[in-house]
Amino acid sequence: MASTSKGLFGSSLARKYWMAATGLFLCTFLVGHLLGNLQLFVTGEEGQLAFNEYGKFMTTFPVVKILSYLTYASVLLHTVDGIMLARQNRAARPVGYVKENQSANASWASRKMALLGLLTLFFIVVHMKSFWYEMHFGTLGTDANGNKDLWTLTVTAFEQWWYTAFYVVALAGLALHLSHGASSAFQSLGVNHPKYTPLINKTMTAFAWLIPAGFIAVAVFLFVVQPGQAL
Amino acid sequence: MDLTLKIWRQAGPEAKGEMKTYPISGVEEDMSFLEMLDYLNEQLIDQGIEPVVFDHDCREGICGMCSLFINGEAHGPGRKITTCQLHMREFKSGDTIYIEPFRAKAFPIIKDLMVDRSAFDRIQRAGGFISVNTSGNTIDANAIPVPKENADKAFDAATCIGCGACVATCKNSSAMLFASAKISQFSLLPQGQPEAKERVLNMVNQMDLEGFGNCTNTGACEVECPKGISLENIARMNRDYLFASLSNNK
Numbered sequence: 001m002a003s004t005s006k007g008l009f010g011s012s013l014a015r016k017y018w019m020a021a022t023g024l025f026l027c028t029f030l031v032g033h034l035l036g037n038l039q040l041f042v043t044g045e046e047g048q049l050a051f052n053e054y055g056k057f058m059t060t061f062p063v064v065k066i067l068s069y070l071t072y073a074s075v076l077l078h079t080v081d082g083i084m085l086a087r088q089n090r091a092a093r094p095v096g097y098v099k100e101n102q103s104a105n106a107s108w109a110s111r112k113m114a115l116l117g118l119l120t121l122f123f124i125v126v127h128m129k130s131f132w133y134e135m136h137f138g139t140l141g142t143d144a145n146g147n148k149d150l151w152t153l154t155v156t157a158f159e160q161w162w163y164t165a166f167y168v169v170a171l172a173g174l175a176l177h178l179s180h181g182a183s184s185a186f187q188s189l190g191v192n193h194p195k196y197t198p199l200i201n202k203t204m205t206a207f208a209w210l211i212p213a214g215f216i217a218v219a220v221f222l223f224v225v226q227p228g229q230a231l
Numbered sequence: 232m233d234l235t236l237k238i239w240r241q242a243g244p245e246a247k248g249e250m251k252t253y254p255i256s257g258v259e260e261d262m263s264f265l266e267m268l269d270y271l272n273e274q275l276i277d278q279g280i281e282p283v284v285f286d287h288d289c290r291e292g293i294c295g296m297c298s299l300f301i302n303g304e305a306h307g308p309g310r311k312i313t314t315c316q317l318h319m320r321e322f323k324s325g326d327t328i329y330i331e332p333f334r335a336k337a338f339p340i341i342k343d344l345m346v347d348r349s350a351f352d353r354i355q356r357a358g359g360f361i362s363v364n365t366s367g368n369t370i371d372a373n374a375i376p377v378p379k380e381n382a383d384k385a386f387d388a389a390t391c392i393g394c395g396a397c398v399a400t401c402k403n404s405s406a407m408l409f410a411s412a413k414i415s416q417f418s419l420l421p422q423g424q425p426e427a428k429e430r431v432l433n434m435v436n437q438m439d440l441e442g443f444g445n446c447t448n449t450g451a452c453e454v455e456c457p458k459g460i461s462l463e464n465i466a467r468m469n470r471d472y473l474f475a476s477l478s479n480n481k
Contacts, residue, residue: 012439106402
């Protein structure tokens with residue numbers, strides 16, 4: 001047999017490898033991001049100075065810079081690849097069913113990955129405009145140590161109920177996206193083993209709910225406590 | 232029992248189809264679903280109406296010819312059965328039953344409920360075989376030791392009857408469960424090794440060329456598969472393809 005293959009680019013399976021690899025990388029990014037956010041539980045000037053110092057480190061340290069470029073690239077690739085997959089999938093069934101009982105055999109989240117992904121993308125755009133853009137290109141004041149005062153920008157943003165509410169909804173969407181995607185990525189990469197898969201699935205399901213819950217906890221904490229008012 | 236059947240009627244591949252309603256009475260609960268359609272067709276012929284075209288052959292769940300998307304599920308509401316093994320006792324008098332053809336771009340409609348599934352044959356021809364020396368000194372297959380677990384898994388994969396329920400069920404019309412079963416039944420056995428890399432690369436390539444969709448790992452195919460083919464096969468295909476792509480010389 002002579003081989004006729006598109007290899008690691010272009011084939012249906014390869015597209016899924018890229019979805020899985022970028023998705024899992026972005027999962028590790030979420031862990032790092034959440035760990036940073038946990039500092040927002042420290043209120044007062046102590047919290048402000050520590051958070052802004054951390055902000056400076058995250059925007060200047062070379063290793064973090066490389067990781068941030070990898071993260072941008074992953075979001076972009078995950079999005080473009082996902083859209084291409086969704087378009088192909090749509091084209092694979094030009095005429096749909098009159099009656100289709102999809103809930104009989106698959107979870108809601110697994111069937112709505114593209115929708116949940118687009119919601120997450122919209123969230124990322126809003127989120128980056130609010131903080132990333134202001135940090136890099138905006139005109140932020142400085143704190144007592146002379147660092148850009150990202151802390152005040154952050155805590156005042158979450159004083160608005162609608163902003164916090166948007167975060168809660170978007171992160172719930174992310175949780176649903178991850179509830180399928182985080183364990184599904186292993187299957188896409190060919191990892192399915194009777195001994196390890198149950199553990200992987202349990203771990204990744206816990207990950208899918210706990211990480212967004214952590215982000216939500218920080219947002220709700222800032223809304224309730226309003227640490228910006230105290231300074 | 233009395234039923235209302237809503238059936239997709241389409242005169243030919245290019246014709247515009249539509250759902251038509253047929254009331255039917257006198258259906259017995261011991262009839263198989265296909266016998267119920269035979270019964271309907273007898274009545275339609277008596278009335279001078281063109282009978283409903285549908286695929287069938289062995290009617291004992293092993294040939295893979297019968298299809299049908301019944302009330303929103305491939306092979307109907309039952310589990311691990313084909314449409315020919317579905318009996319009318321699963322329905323109640325007064326029910327409305329939707330009967331549609333398997334839907335996929337790669338499975339074009341021939342007429343009414345009959346679709347062309349030869350895309351599966353072409354995937355199979357792209358690599359779903361082993362080359363055997365038949366010059367007279369053929370080695371008995373049993374002469375090569377095979378771990379029991381692998382033999383069982385290969386056999387499980389080989390029970391795929393190629394009916395296409397996986398494609399019909401999948402929201403993406405993906406043929407991954409079928410292709411992965413046909414790849415796994417060889418890749419698990421020593422006899423499948425010499426052509427293992429080319430097999431997975433070629434069969435996946437043919438699957439893509441046929442216009443099937445991608446896998447979202449919803450698991451719907453495994454649920455609806457009349458033979459219970461496992462998603463483990465798709466994972467095996469994924470890693471075999473990954474390694475074959477990385478280590479392939481071309």
